[in-house]
Amino acid sequence: MAKKKFGVHPYIPNSVPEVQTEMLREIGAGSVEELYASIPERLRLQKNMDLPEPLLSESELKKHVEALLSRNTSCREYLSFLGGGCWQHDVPAVCDEINQRSEFLTAYAGEPFEDHGRFQALFEYESLMGELLDMDVVNVPTYDGTQAASTSIRMAARITGRDHILVSDTLAPDKLLVIRNYCRSDLTIEGVRHCPVTGRLDLKDLRGKISKRTAAVYFENPSYLGCVDDQGEKISDLIHRAGGISIVGVDPISLGVIAPPSHYGADIACGDIQPLGIHMHFGGGHGGFIATRDEERFVREYPSRLFGIEETALQGEYGFGDVLYERTSFADRDKSKEFVGTAAALWGITAGVYLSLMGPKGMQEIGKTIMQKSQYAAKRLCEVRGLSLAFPDAVFFKELVIDFNKTGKSVKSINAALLREKIFGGMDLSEQFPEMGQAALFCVTEIHTKEEIDRLAESLKRILGTGRKVRAVNKGKRG
C-alpha cells in the first residue's frame, strides 16, 4: 500500500493513493521510497523543510496572495514619472490576449512543424523589428537591453579581435555594471565624456580615446538621460576610420520619428523591447534586441537563436529553422559564441503583436505625442521657481533631467513630498551622477495627459514653497 502522507492535490493527479499503489505494482516496487534507493542516507535531508502551512484551496491562496499584493501601490493608482530603463506605456489589450494564450504561454521548444506558430511569430518579430531598425538581421530576444548591449560589445570584440571598448559616460550605472561583469575577463571598458549643455557625446574626448585597440564605441540615442545625439554619423565615421565598430543603443518606441541607427552608420543596433506592448512587471518585462546588416561576419557572431524562413517537404509551405545553428552553445558547448537558452521569447512575440497593431502610422504618432508631451512637461516644470533643465540645449525624447540645485532641497525630500500627493516623481540622479548635484530624470510618455503634467508642476510649486497662483488655463483642474 502506498502510504498516504499528503492528501490528494489538484496539481498532482497521481497523488491518489490507489493510483500510486497500482503504479508501484507495475514497477515491482513496494514503495516510492524504494525508488530513491540510489540516494545514500548521508545525503538525505534529515529534517522536514521549515515552510509555512500550505494554503491548499485556491480560495485561501487567493486571499493570502491578494492581501500581500494589496500592499503594493501601482502606477495605475499613483501618477508616475519614473523611467530610467523601464517605462510606462500603454499596452494594447490584444498584446495581453495573445501572450496569455496557453499555446504560447506554456510551450517551450516544440519542433518546427508542431510549434510552427512560435517560429512564425518570432520570425515576424525579427522582421517587424527589422523594419523599425531598417536592418536585415534581428535576433530572437535575449534577456534585456543590458544583455543586448553586453553581447553587442562582445560581438564587436570578436569581429575586430580587439579588447578596448568605449562607452558613453551617460550609461545607466546598472547597465554599466552588467557590461563590466560580462566583459570582466578580457575587455577594457572606458567611458567617454558627454557635453554638460547638450548631453551629447564629447567628440573631442572620443577622438582622444579611440586607438588601434578600440573594438567599438557604444552610445545611446536617446541616452539614459533622455538626450538625443545628432552626431551619430561623425561618431560612426571616427570609429570606422580606426577599424572599429559603431554600436548604438536605442529606444525602439522612438523610431517612428527618429532615424534608426543604421541611417547614421551604426553597425550594430541594440536595446530593450519593454516599451513595445509589455507591462513593467516591477522590472520583469524586459527583452533585448540586437540588429545588424546581413553580412556573414556579423551573423556568425550572434549567440542568439536566429530564426530563418525555409522550405518544408511540402512544396509551397512556409517553414522555419535556425540559421547557422552551429554557432550556438547548444551545438558546441564551450567553443560557441557565448551561450543561449531560455531568454524572453514571449515578450518577443508580444512586441511583434504591438508593432503589427501600431503599423507605420501608429509608430509615427506615438513618437510625435511623446515628443510633444515631454517638451510640454519640460516647459511646465521649468516654470517652477528654482527648476531648470540640466541640459538646457538638449533635444530630448521621453525623458528629461530637471536640475533641482537651486531649490535648496534634495530630490529625495521632494520625491517624499510628491509621494504624499500620490505622485512618483522623477528618478533621483544625485547618487548615480553626483556631479549633477540634485537632479532627477522625469519620464513622460503617451499615457500622460496634460492635466497630469500640470498636476505634477503644481504639486512641485506647492512643495517648493513657491505656491503662486495657478495659471488661468488650469483653474479647477488641480489634482
Next chain:
Amino acid sequence: MGMNMKTKLRRFHQATWDEPIIFELSRKGERGVLVPQAEKGIEDVVGDGLSKLPRKLRRKTPPQLPELSQMQVLKHYLRLSQENLGADLNVDIGQGTCTMKYSPKVNEQFVRSPKVSALHPLQDPSTVQGILEILYKTDLFLREISGMDRFTFQPASGSQAILAMASIAKAYHASRGESDQRDEIITTLFSHPSDAAAPAVLGYKVITIYHDESGLPDLEALKKAVSKRTAALFATNPEDTGIFNPRIDEFTKIVHQHGGLCTYDQANANGILGLTRAREAGFDMCFFNLHKTFSSPHGCGGPGCGAMGVTEGLSEFLPVPVVRFDGKKYILDYDVPLTIGKVRSFYGVVPAVLRAYAWMMSLGSEGLKEVARVAVLNNNYLLKKVKEIRGVGVPYAEGQHRIEQVRYSWETMTQETGVTTDDVTCRMADFGMHMWSSHHPFIVPQPFTLEPTESYAKAELDEYLAVLKEISDEAYLAPEMVKTAPHNSVTHRPRSMNLDHPDRWAITWRAYVKKCEKGLRKRIV
C-alpha cells in the same frame, strides 16, 4: 467519434491555417490601434514637437510595418497560437530535461494584476512592500529547499545563473589573490551546455569530465582534472540520464581540497525536493529554474528565472541589490561589499518569482515532497513500460530505478528498421504529442528523453506510451508511415536548403524578399 479508449490513440490533426506572413496581410491605411494625440493645450505651447529634432535625425520614410485592423491582427496571432503545441494541450513529457509541468492558472491571475504588472522597479520601497515580501519569503523558502544561505532572483534563466556563479567564482578567487592562477572550471559531459559555455565567456578554460560505464561522471577523471588551477566545479545531479550520483559529496570534497568552489546546476530539481540538498552534498552555490521545477510557464523560451543561492561566505559577492528585512520593512540593499555588480537589470523576472511563491504556498513542505515523489513514481512507471516497447534501449544503470527522467535510445529500432529517432519525433506530432529532438550532447545514439513530472495523470502516461508503441509497430511493419511523417501536424518536415548559406538565409521578411528578387533563392509561396 471519440478517442478509442482501448487503443488510447487519438484521431488528431493540429490546426493548419496556412497563415501568411503578416506583411502579406497588409492593406494600406488600416489601423490596429489609435494613439493618444497631444491635447490642444499642449500643441498650443510646443507645436508639433518634432521640429525640435535636428533635421538629420528625423526619420525620412516611415518604417515599412504592415497595416492591419485590430481584429485582423488578433486573428492572425490567434491562428499562429493554434499552430503551436503548448504544455496545456499535449502530454508534454517528451521534452526531457525541461520539466514541463502544470503552471496553475490562478498564478497567472496574480501576475496579471496591475498590483504587479503596473509596478515600476524604482518606486519608493514603501509602495512595493507586498512584492518585496514575496521576494524575501521566496528566498527563505529556497534556503530551506537547498540549504544555501541567501538567494538572488536577478538571473533571468539557468544560463544567466551559471554566468552569475562563474562571476562569483572569479570575484571570490580574486579576493584571495588567486584569480590568475585559477583559470579552469570543471564540468561534466551530461551537464547542460551552458555549464561549459557561460564560464567560457568569463575566460575560463573548460575541462569536461566524461562518464564511466555506469553513466556517472568518472571520479578518477575528476581527480586527474582537479588542480590549483581549478576555480570551480559545475555539476548537475542527477544528470540528464536521471541517474543520481551517490558519490557527489566526494566530488565536492576533492574540489574543495584543491581550493575550488562547487556549484550545482539544479535547473531541474524536480525529483529531489525535500529529499536531498545542495548543502548536504557539499556545494557552495546552486540555482533553481523557477520556470522548470517551480511551475512558472516557459513562455516559448522565457522570460524565466534562475534563482541562485550561495552559502554565507559567498553572500558578499551577490549581485545587487539584495532584499532584506529590517524587522519592520523590506528594503533593497545595494551595500554588498564585494558584489559582482549585476547580471540583469533591476531584480530579475519578478512574475516568475511570484508564481513560484504561490506554487510553494499551495503545496507546503509535504506537498513539495509529494511533487518529487510522484515525479519519480511517474518516471519509473514510464521506464518500466517504455522498456517493453520493441526497439527501445535504456543505456546505463541496468536494473536501477531512476530519479526524474531517463534518456532512452532507439538504436536497436534504427538498426532493425532504418527508422530514426528524428522520424519518431516527426510521427509523434501526428498524435498530438511531442518528443524533443534536442539531447545535447549526443552521446546516446538515437536518443529520446522523457521526463513525466508530477503533472500528468497515469492515463496520460498510458496514452503517450500507446503512441510510442504504435510508432514502434509502424516502424517494424510500415516504416514509410514514420519516415514520411508528420502527416497531421501544422506543417511538414523542415528542410535545410538555405539556413547555412549567407546568400540565401533570410532572418527577416525584408531579407527574404530582397534575396528572392535578386534571384538568390526561390519564393516559397
